[in-house]
Amino acid sequence: MVGLWLNIDYAAFVALFCIGLYVVLAKQNLIKKLLGLNIMETAVFAFIVTSGMVDFGAAPIISDDTTGPFASPLPHALILTGIVVALSITALALSLIVEIYRRCGTIEADELKGVE
Amino acid sequence: MNRGLIVFILLAAAVPMLAGVAGLPRPGDPQAPVHAHVAAHYVKEGVRESGAANLVTGVLLNYRAFDTFGEVMVIFAALAAVTGVSSVPPGQRPGESGGRNDSPRPVSPPISPVVAFIIRCTAPFIALFAAFVIFKGHVHPGGGFQGGVILGALLMMLSVVFGRGTRDPLVPPPLAAWLQAAAPLTFAAVAVVGVLLTGYLLGFPGAALGPVRTLMMIALELGIAVGSAVIILGLFQHMRGD
Amino acid sequence: MSQGFDLVMLALLIGMAVAVARSKDLIAAAIIFSGYSLVMCLLWQHRGAPDVAMTEAAIGAGVTTILVLLAIGRTRRREK
Numbered sequence: 001m002v003g004l005w006l007n008i009d010y011a012a013f014v015a016l017f018c019i020g021l022y023v024v025l026a027k028q029n030l031i032k033k034l035l036g037l038n039i040m041e042t043a044v045f046a047f048i049v050t051s052g053m054v055d056f057g058a059a060p061i062i063s064d065d066t067t068g069p070f071a072s073p074l075p076h077a078l079i080l081t082g083i084v085v086a087l088s089i090t091a092l093a094l095s096l097i098v099e100i101y102r103r104c105g106t107i108e109a110d111e112l113k114g115v116e
Numbered sequence: 117m118n119r120g121l122i123v124f125i126l127l128a129a130a131v132p133m134l135a136g137v138a139g140l141p142r143p144g145d146p147q148a149p150v151h152a153h154v155a156a157h158y159v160k161e162g163v164r165e166s167g168a169a170n171l172v173t174g175v176l177l178n179y180r181a182f183d184t185f186g187e188v189m190v191i192f193a194a195l196a197a198v199t200g201v202s203s204v205p206p207g208q209r210p211g212e213s214g215g216r217n218d219s220p221r222p223v224s225p226p227i228s229p230v231v232a233f234i235i236r237c238t239a240p241f242i243a244l245f246a247a248f249v250i251f252k253g254h255v256h257p258g259g260g261f262q263g264g265v266i267l268g269a270l271l272m273m274l275s276v277v278f279g280r281g282t283r284d285p286l287v288p289p290p291l292a293a294w295l296q297a298a299a300p301l302t303f304a305a306v307a308v309v310g311v312l313l314t315g316y317l318l319g320f321p322g323a324a325l326g327p328v329r330t331l332m333m334i335a336l337e338l339g340i341a342v343g344s345a346v347i348i349l350g351l352f353q354h355m356r357g358d
Numbered sequence: 359m360s361q362g363f364d365l366v367m368l369a370l371l372i373g374m375a376v377a378v379a380r381s382k383d384l385i386a387a388a389i390i391f392s393g394y395s396l397v398m399c400l401l402w403q404h405r406g407a408p409d410v411a412m413t414e415a416a417i418g419a420g421v422t423t424i425l426v427l428l429a430i431g432r433t434r435r436r437e438k
Contacts, residue, residue, distance in 0.1 A: 004134065006142050007140060007142060009143050010140060010143065011134060011138075014133045014134055014137055015130075015372055016371060016372060017129075017133070019375045019376060021129060022126060022379065026117065027379070028437075029384070029437040031430060032379075032387065032437055035378055035387055035391050035426070036379070038391065038418075038422065039378065039391075042395065042398055049402055049405060049410055050143045050405060051150055052150060053143055053144050053405040053406055053407075054144060054145075054146050054406070055144040055145070055146060057144075058406060059257065059406045059408050061169055061170050061171065061255070062159075062162070062169055063169055070406075071406035071407065072155040072158075073174075074154060076172045076175075076407050076409055077176045077180055077183075078183075079407075080261060080409065080410060081187045083413050083414060083417055084187050084261065084413075084417070085190055086417075088190050088194030090425065090426075091194055091355075091425055092194050092201075094425050094428075094429040095197075095201045095429075096201060097429055097433065098432050099201055099202065101432065101434070108437075173409075257409050258409065258412065259409065262413050265417055265420065265421060268421065272424065351425065352425070355425055355428040357432065
């Protein structure tokens with residue numbers, strides 16, 4: 001438990017991931033499920049960015065008068081790609097939800113179960 | 117999904133993750149293994165080898181350029197899929213079936229003059245800020261994606277004021293198709309230039325050909341920015357229904 | 359001092375995520391999600407990641423919120 005208190009940031013991001021997972025599993029509205037999926041994705045991004053930070057570290061931009069420790073640039077590049085992929089997923093899912101509503105008249109998952 | 121199953125799945129996800137997280141080194145620890153190997157090399161040699169003072173841009177556009185190539189392909193594929201999902205067959209579009217279809221063409225409500233005035237006043241400043249973020253991306257926080265998304269938001273605002281649906285969109289369709297493919301095409305062009313200069317696909321020359329290297333990176337950033345902006349405008353237009 | 363700032367931000371994030379889960383009005387959920395994205399951007403800026411913070415602010419609090427609001431406008435506003 002001491003390890004968990006020292007890594008309180010990581011534990012908070014695990015909690016956010018579980019809240020997002022609960023929204024995806026338990027709520028019936030498709031748009032609410034998509035918001036839960038986005039919460040899960042941003043929790044994972046926050047976890048990876050936090051793993052790259054350094055105590056009193058500055059942003060990884062090196063000019064002539066910056067010294068001292070720098071935050072690691074590798075997780076930042078990974079997460080930039082990840083954020084754009086999350087946007088692509090959200091855009092495609094939203095267009096599919098609008099099309100489902102146009103054809104079936106409902107976007108609640110339990111009402112969609114018997115629809116052809 | 118009954119509540120028992122949901123609770124079981126949440127516990128099965130949370131407990132191993134919390135146990136794993138408790139064993140990680142403290143966030144911010146400079147001796148953590150994540151800072152030791154590749155990242156230390158990038159921090160030490162990054163400016164000299166990649167020519168970018170902003171190390172994140174250097175990693176994205178020089179060291180890991182293939183990942184960025186994959187990412188622009190992903191967002192282009194997303195636009196292609198959204199276009200495929202939301203396209204209406206040519207006979208069913210309202211107003212195009214020669215009078216057989218008698219539902220009227222949907223008109224969007226008129227824009228309030230206050231909103232239109234504010235958008236027209238602030239648009240040049242937003243465009244200037246987007247250009248600043250794009251072109252100073254290799255020495256300052258920013259870069260191609262950030263400037264491209266700001267430019268895309270500006271285009272969305274302008275299409276609210278100026279665009280009038282499918283008959284008169286903000287960017288005419290043939291030009292829009294070429295601009296949406298701008299990012300993958302720019303990457304392919306720079307890859308060919310890299311083969312000519314160094315023999316590797318997307319290979320960047322060393323510090324001897326410094327200006328050429330900077331020019332390749334600025335071309336990549338411009339391609340990503342213009343491509344992302346017009347792709348975001350395209351997503352917005354499909355989502356609105358035109 | 360910076361530890362306290364981090365704790366307040368994390369508590370805000372968890373509160374906003376719970377609010378998104380519980381609200382029945384989808385437009386309210388979308389706006390709270392936009393605020394969640396903004397707090398995440400501030401957290402990353404505090405951790406020394408300005409590029410990621412700029413991208414998250416532009417995409418999360420900007421484009422994603424607009425697309426979700428447009429989709430809600432073409433479907434239903436309240437969750438059953």
